[in-house]
Amino acid sequence: MIEAIQLSKVFNGTTAVSNLDVNIRTGEIYCLLGANGAGKTTTINLFLNLVQPSNGSARISGMDVTKYPIETKQKLTYIPENLSLYPGLSGIENLQFFCGLSGLKLTSDDAALFLEQSGLQASAVHDRVSTYSKGMRQKVGIALAIARKSDVLLLDEPTSGLDPAASNDFAGLLTEMKERGAAVLMASHDLFRAKETATRIGIMNKGILVEELFAGDVTHSDLEKIYLNHMRD
Amino acid sequence: MMRHLFLFEWLHIRKSGAFWGIVGVLPLMIGFSLFLGSQRIAHQEETMAQLRASEREFYEAKRQELKAIEQDGSSVDMWWQNPANPLVLGQFGQAGKHVFLEPKPLSALAAGQLDILPFYGRVTLTGTEPLRDNALENPFMQVSGSFDFAFVLVWLIPLFVIVMGYNVISSEREGGTFALLTSQPVSMKRILAGKLLFRYLLVLGIILVSMTAWALLFGIDLLNRDGGLLLIVVSAYIAFWFLLCALVNMAKTGSAVNAVILAGLWVFFLLLLPSIITLTSSTVHPVPSRALWITEQRAIQQEVESEGEELFDLWIVDHPKEFVEGDTPQFYNIWLRRFVWAETVQERKQEAERLFEEPRMRQTALAARLRPLSPPMTVQTWLERKAGTDADRLRSLDEEMHAFQQKWQDFFLPRFRMLEFFASDELKEIPSPGH
Numbered sequence: 001m002i003e004a005i006q007l008s009k010v011f012n013g014t015t016a017v018s019n020l021d022v023n024i025r026t027g028e029i030y031c032l033l034g035a036n037g038a039g040k041t042t043t044i045n046l047f048l049n050l051v052q053p054s055n056g057s058a059r060i061s062g063m064d065v066t067k068y069p070i071e072t073k074q075k076l077t078y079i080p081e082n083l084s085l086y087p088g089l090s091g092i093e094n095l096q097f098f099c100g101l102s103g104l105k106l107t108s109d110d111a112a113l114f115l116e117q118s119g120l121q122a123s124a125v126h127d128r129v130s131t132y133s134k135g136m137r138q139k140v141g142i143a144l145a146i147a148r149k150s151d152v153l154l155l156d157e158p159t160s161g162l163d164p165a166a167s168n169d170f171a172g173l174l175t176e177m178k179e180r181g182a183a184v185l186m187a188s189h190d191l192f193r194a195k196e197t198a199t200r201i202g203i204m205n206k207g208i209l210v211e212e213l214f215a216g217d218v219t220h221s222d223l224e225k226i227y228l229n230h231m232r233d
Numbered sequence: 234m235m236r237h238l239f240l241f242e243w244l245h246i247r248k249s250g251a252f253w254g255i256v257g258v259l260p261l262m263i264g265f266s267l268f269l270g271s272q273r274i275a276h277q278e279e280t281m282a283q284l285r286a287s288e289r290e291f292y293e294a295k296r297q298e299l300k301a302i303e304q305d306g307s308s309v310d311m312w313w314q315n316p317a318n319p320l321v322l323g324q325f326g327q328a329g330k331h332v333f334l335e336p337k338p339l340s341a342l343a344a345g346q347l348d349i350l351p352f353y354g355r356v357t358l359t360g361t362e363p364l365r366d367n368a369l370e371n372p373f374m375q376v377s378g379s380f381d382f383a384f385v386l387v388w389l390i391p392l393f394v395i396v397m398g399y400n401v402i403s404s405e406r407e408g409g410t411f412a413l414l415t416s417q418p419v420s421m422k423r424i425l426a427g428k429l430l431f432r433y434l435l436v437l438g439i440i441l442v443s444m445t446a447w448a449l450l451f452g453i454d455l456l457n458r459d460g461g462l463l464l465i466v467v468s469a470y471i472a473f474w475f476l477l478c479a480l481v482n483m484a485k486t487g488s489a490v491n492a493v494i495l496a497g498l499w500v501f502f503l504l505l506l507p508s509i510i511t512l513t514s515s516t517v518h519p520v521p522s523r524a525l526w527i528t529e530q531r532a533i534q535q536e537v538e539s540e541g542e543e544l545f546d547l548w549i550v551d552h553p554k555e556f557v558e559g560d561t562p563q564f565y566n567i568w569l570r571r572f573v574w575a576e577t578v579q580e581r582k583q584e585a586e587r588l589f590e591e592p593r594m595r596q597t598a599l600a601a602r603l604r605p606l607s608p609p610m611t612v613q614t615w616l617e618r619k620a621g622t623d624a625d626r627l628r629s630l631d632e633e634m635h636a637f638q639q640k641w642q643d644f645f646l647p648r649f650r651m652l653e654f655f656a657s658d659e660l661k662e663i664p665s666p667g668h
Contacts (some may be wrong), residue, residue, distance in 0.1 A: 048415065048416050050415055069420075070418045070419070070420070071418070073416060073417060073418035074418040076416070077416070078412070078413065078416035080412045080413065082409060083413065084408055084409025084410050084412070084413065085410065085413070086245065086408070086410060087408070088244075088245065088248045089241075089244060089245070093241075093244060096241075097237075097241045097244075098413065098417065100234075100237040100241070101234075101237070101414075101417040101418065101419045101424075102417060102418045102419075103234070103418075105237075141413075154416075
């Protein structure tokens, strides 16, 4: 569903991603862990076709994102670290707008329903987004994925800056998305959330995927040790 | 997709103070410019009506006077009081006729060169006299300039377009929504096109609705072929400025930089480029100074005066059957000479004028070839041409006056030279300019 084959990106002689091979299946949450500059965001941007790979290919549902940019984007929802929406519009209007860009017309009632499914309070859906907290805005992003029935979710530090309760809510939503059959690629610094939410965890350092493990096979403590060991290299 | 983008663009724009500012100010500017235009046309038409009425009254009075003389068989002692005398009818006092450049359907839209060039003039047997009753009589007009629709369209509307279009994409970057937009299954070019197209149609709609409403209110007829062409020109000109906004938005610059670039383009297209075109055409084809031309005209006048009798003698030799010999009245002898001299002055001035006019025409032609480089200049020129207030048309007044003067002279001078006075019935045949 989400596939990187020998994917590399070099910026002005600096390797950001090197020969990445990853295959994330439906119903799987893959968490990329790594320090700042490890290449997590570049990897997500490669899947979004925002940067062109220097080598290899990034594929969504079997399609190379550079050859099928529109078709692959039709299948995915992207939630950046700080999901910015149109502050003058309500949650419903924002959802209607972004769904409309993929050809999905939503009535206000449909949009409200999807927002509520994503955990947003019913009383907030008509409010201007300028009054929303970061956690509420992230929920609009999840509502977008639910409404569009996205096969793929690309998340870049989605829980960064969220309070523990909001972060826990968000993890619950991801699990729901996984159960709906989505393939999720999440870049994060948050080892605890990665262990709790992900199916598999990949550790990146200096653009290289240095270790890949199943979340269920390690304890929180083991994961931390492994991670820190790689970061010291 | 476009419908969707339009709908949400409207949701954004209706919450924008800048947009409501434009909705408030732009129609007022258009209305004010059309009001001033309609006033200008009304003034022109009033001037023409008054002068034509005055001409009609003058010649009707002369005809009645002459008829009365014919009926009671009386005679007039003083030659200058005799309504049958060609000089009285063609030269003196109120005699003579006015030639006008009639307003065109779009005249209210562009004052053009009317503040420096006249739209009418008086023709008598000895010459043509262009008349001004506009800016030169009201110097404040030259200080304030003409606030006409051409000024609003060419100079001010681009500023409104820049306000509407400078940050269409940069505001998405600055607001953080760009990241989410780029992940959507639609290209940024299409989003940019949709957003700008909607804003373009909105601005165009405001302009067209305002123009139509104000034109109806002020009695300006836009429902004609030129009105249709105007619609195309306005649409294209606004599209040009939105296109510049699109190009600037495609660069990954911030809103402030975009605004500065677009303001710079406004200065370039409206101020610098026209100046460069003017400089180039005047450098390649320099025109002798106006002062030299005026000096030349005075020299011709003096030359003819000094040649006086010699010129008249030559004319006598050349036109042996076109005058009366023997004991003729004094006024006849004086005016026979004056007409010869006036004709000579006119001929020599025309010859000299060519020396000044030819480089000017070459300069104008070069400027016209370079003009398409500047869309604002092209639109301004087009509007003035359609309004009939461009320099070429206003200069054509001279030609029209000279052509009519020829008719005027052909009607009166042969009769004067043969000392043949008019009968009252013949006064109906006094020529009028072919308005």
